Amino acid sequence: MSGRQVNAWAAPLLWLSLLLLLALGGDWLEPLLRWSEPDARRVLYPQADLLTLLVRHVQVVAIASGLAVVIGVGAAILVTRPGGRDFLPLVAQFASMGQTFPPVAVLALAVPVLGFGTWPIIVALLLYGLLPIVRNTLAGLEGVDPAVQEAARGMGMGGAQRLWQVELPLAAPVILAGIRTSVTVNIATAALGATVGASNLGAPIIAGIVNNNTAYILQGALMIGLLALVVDSVFARLLPARQ
Amino acid sequence: MSRREAPLNRVVMALSLVATATWLALPLASVAPNRIVPGTAHTATDLLGWPLALLACLPLVALMALSRRLDRVRCHLALALVLLLLMALPGWLAIASQWLVDPELPQARLGIGAAWWLSLFWLSLMLIELRSRLALVGWRAALLPVVVATAWWLQGAWLGSLALGQELDGRRGDFLEAVVDHLLLVGGAVGASLVLGALIALAMRQSPRVERLGFAVLNFLQTIPSLALFGLLLAPLAWLAARFDWLSAIGVSGIGWAPAFLALLGYSLLPMVRNTHVALSEVDPGVLEAARGMGMGRGQVFRQVRLPLALPVVIEGVRITTVQAIGLTAVAALIGAGGLGSFIFQGLGQAAMDLVLLGALPILAMALVADALLGALARRLDHRRLASPGGAP
Structure with missing residues (x-):
């Protein structure tokens, strides 16, 4: 039994250990990176920084995605209640508009209001990540079989009870799939924050572009890719039934 | 006609x-007295005085009154009010510039405040809501933004001291060039990915192995952050351009349009291939059977049945790709590909926020327009398909 459980967590653990290896790897990574950039003076992005940047990257994505989940799921629940149904078309349209706004443009527009640093990228990610969550939550809640709803009502469940005990559990796989898409896309998009002074894994990439150092770019890109794989495989573990 | 009371529109x-x-x-x-100094903010009430500011609110109060029982007639009235309010929005800025900007100071400039942007946002949401209540589609729905845009353009003459306009004045030529560069890159990448994507999707239909491999590669490409993909292409392209003279002769180098174009193409392929593939494989087998039963050959079935049925889904792919490419091209400015992104990054570098706006607003507008146009095209083709089932002769 436990053997199967270990197997199920193998993929997330593998990606996580590779990620930490890159963050903490130290000098023996140098020959590998040297191959990509033979002439540069240094190829190893300062290691102490890499770990800090990784943590900051995770923080930014966690805050933005956390807010997107609260707002997105909350809004979708509100507009599927009898009192909020009027707002359903508008919320659906707004969520799809949010995805139309290019993250760079939102980022740039947020800087005059919020200043340089971490907040503009959080706003941009929040707006960009809202659509998959709202869309999937709406689909999940609307997809609950009316007969099941009727049965719950027949058992004497009130509106709130039906939401917590029937609708949300049934819709959970679809909602989680939406959150998965949103978070994995945001992990990659968060790198853009480095252009407005947020310190995250985009910083080595920008440093690499500015200094013409491919090794730096590789380190940033690999760590972002591995982080996305870690998170994605954890979600895959949480969603075993989905094909 | 039923006498049911129209409900409150919340x-x-x-x-x-x-x-x-x-x-x-x-x-x-x-x-602001000049470009860099942050300006002093003025609310509508201290700009216009309370009486006038409240007077300006009257249409909004009228909208509240209308929304209490929003039947069809009132819905039209409300739509007209919202349109008027939207069209008048630049007027408030013109008034503000008359009263606030000292003509003695040529450097003085007017920044647009939060109330203006948010009013634009709330009014646009109202426009969307009323449009869908009235079920306006087709040219009628398209007319609304065009009317507003025309009204804004006509008021442009009074907005000389707007900071955005001053930034534009200094670099009108650069701006046009950037817009053209931006559109060329987006158009080129989307066009190339449409052709290449269709070829890949067709190849995928031939063999499941190609399908698995193709999707694996394209999914992998999509997970590389855009910033990194642009960066990673610098070195290989610089090496290739140094190696082969004909490549550098056509303008390929480590920076500039070449890596931008390749990265855009790489990102565009996944949505394009996915949609084309879905479009071609999800045609109802019954329809195909019927077409074959009517004596159509393979090529005829493809041209007259599969393609028309698949087209809306393919256009949907083009829409996703185009909107994505418009945003990504802005990032490409970091590797010297030009386009509107260069204004954003220049502005960020100089802490000149109006220059940032000059880059970001057209990008936003382009994305919204492309989204609306291609979305409308996809719906139209879909509509036609529904209107004439089995329309093939």
Whole structure:
């Protein structure tokens, strides 16, 4: 039994250990990176920084995605209640508009209001990540079989009870799939924050572009890719039934 | 005709309330003596005085009254009011620039405040809501933004001291060039990915192995952050250009359009291939059977049945790809590909926020317009398909 459980967590653990290896790897990574950039003076992005940047990257994505989940799921629940149904078309349209706004443009527009640093990228990610969550939550809640709803009502469940005990559990796989898409896309998009002074894994990439150092770019890109794989495989573990 | 009372429209009510609060509480405009100094903010009430500011709220109050029983006639009235309010929005800035900007100071400039942007936002949401209540589609729906844009353009003459306009004045030629560069890159990448994507999708239909491999590679490409993909292409392209003279002769180098184009192409392929593939494989087998039963050959089935049925889904792919490419091209400015992104990054570098706006606003507008146009095209083709089932001769 436990053997199967270990197997199920193998993929997330593998990606996580590779990620930490890159963050903490130290000098023996140098020959590998040297191959990509033979002439540069240094190829190893300062290691102490890499770990800090990784943590900051995770923080930014966690805050933005956390807010997107609260707002997105909350809004979708509100507009599927009898009192909020009027707002359903508008919320659906707004969520799809949010995805139309290019993250760079939102980022740039947020800087005059919020200043340089971490907040503009959080706003941009929040707006960009809202659509998959709202869309999937709406689909999940609307997809609950009316007969099941009727049965719950027949058992004497009130509106709130039906939401917590029937609708949300049934819709959970679809909602989680939406959150998965949103978070994995945001992990990659968060790198853009480095252009407005947020310190995250985009910083080595920008440093690499500015200094013409491919090794730096590789380190940033690999760590972002591995982080996305870690998170994605954890979600895959949480969603075993989905094909 | 039923005598049922039209219900309260909570959406219009809520939006008008929020718009009124925004208008009265937040700064409408700010004035700065020059480009770098942050401006002093002015709310509508201290700019126009309470009586005039409240008077300006009257249409919003009228909207609240209309929303209490929003039948069809009132819905049209409300739509007209919202349109008028939207069209008049630049007027408030013109008034602000008349009263606030000292003509003695040629460097003085007017910044647009939060109340203005948010009013635009709430009014646009109201426009969307009323449009869908009235079920306006086709050219009627398209007319609304065109009317507003025309009204804005006509008022442009009075907005000389707007900071955005001053930034534009200095670099009108650069701006046009950037717009053209941006559109060329987007158009080129989307066009190339449409052709290449269709070829890949067709190849995928031939063999499941190609399908698995193709999707694995394209999914992998999509997970590389855009910033990194641009960066990673610098070195290989610089090496290739140094190696082969004909490549550098056509303008390929480590920076500039070449890596931008390749990265855009790489990102565009996944949505394009996915949609084309879905479009071609999800045609109802019954329809195909019927077409074959009518004596159509393979090529005829493809041209007359598969393709028309697949087209809306393919156009949907083009829409996703185009919107994505418009945003990504802005990032490409970091590797010297030009386009509107260069204004954003220049502005960020100089802490000149109006220059940032000059880059970001057209990008936003382009994305919204492309989204609306291609979305409308996809719906139209889909509609035609529904209107004439089995329309093939």
